[in-house]
Amino acid sequence: MIRVIDKTNFHRFPRTMDQLFRVRHAVFVEEKGWKEFERDGIFEKDQYDTEDAIYVVALDDQGDAIGCFRLYPTVLPHMISEVFPNMVDGGVLCRPDVLELTRFHLCKPKRHSSEYLELLTAIPEVGLELGLSGFTAIVRTLRIPVMQAAGLSITPTGLPVTIDGESHVSVLFEVSENCLARINKTRGSTLSVFEHNLPRRVRA
């Protein structure tokens, strides 16, 4: 199940907010070794965890956070524009209908589960819900086939480069009904991955 949290509703989900930053710490600081993001030994947060961020959180059957991805306006200074502009060929995309997608992760035990496909499904679902045309992101190059196999449409916007010994590339995720239909076919369901009672979203 997917829960979308932003400045309009974060006060309703303090437990989820607490959990998601702990899971991020476990995955990015402890497991992946991103020591530069170690602050207090508990949460992983950076300068883009502000009220402008949207968190798309994966919850397990008990309602606990097991992973998420973060969305951030490309019309504001964001990670790609400030840290990785050299990875994008021909200028960083800055549009109100395109958000940057970062920190996509699931905690280790859930990585090859149906929850992984659910979190991937959330990409086009959230995109359609928010009226977006796409998401920009930096991804591990060799993860692209997995996401394509699930049904996502991904276009490279720069050449892959090696970061921390792994090939990474800047991409644009397409948001479309076709894309959502393909992913739903892969996971064998047309039900929304969002929890019920989602408050009406303000269009971006």
Next chain:
Amino acid sequence: MASAKGGHLQIALDAIERFQSSETIDGLNAAVSSSIAAFGYRYHCFASAQTPQRRMLDQRKLLISWPQDWYLQYGQCKFVEHDVVASSFRTKVHSFRWSDLHYQTAASRRVMQIASDDFSMKKGFAVPVFGLNGYEAGLSVAGPDVDDSKEANSAVELMAIYAFNQLTKIKNRRPDAASVLSPREREIMQWVAAGKTTWDIGAILHISSDTVNKTIGSAMRRLEVHTRAQAVSEALRRREIEI
């Protein structure tokens, strides 16, 4: 083969566009050939992962453009057993140059020497592709004189990924015609394609050889062919069976 950095990305994007408009495996294969030629690569081999049941290249090849003599020698001399490039795909988890590998046995060095001296495969680059079930396939490209700069290699990585994606799409397309074989005919043709004799199939399915032969005969009539080999070929083409 000098190209500006922006040029390498454009070459990759052009290749991706060509792949995405390829509707047949042969068309995709030709598109791969012409795309890698931009970096001086003359040959390519995209093969699915080795399994205990499928070790030989002719059972695993997906997209290939190799000199005919090299392909024959590779198969007859079972080079796959000493090919360090082939065995490195699963373990490397990232792209690699052939020259990055360690060739510890004389046999493995010999395979590379033949490739290089006899077939102009002096330099090579390999990209593993990981899908939903782990390592799925690998692309290996080679040529006499290539651009194997970081940028060119990055471009080839993208080409491998998008070629594999298109290959999957082409294979998943259902044929327009409805199936012509009965389930029993399809089942028996599947065993024929796997190389089983009439006697084997009878033993596996607990039916008489006579019944097997009659069923194959009716399959051949429905597929409008005259030999078993043609029947296998036609059944594969129509996606009635798969290997």
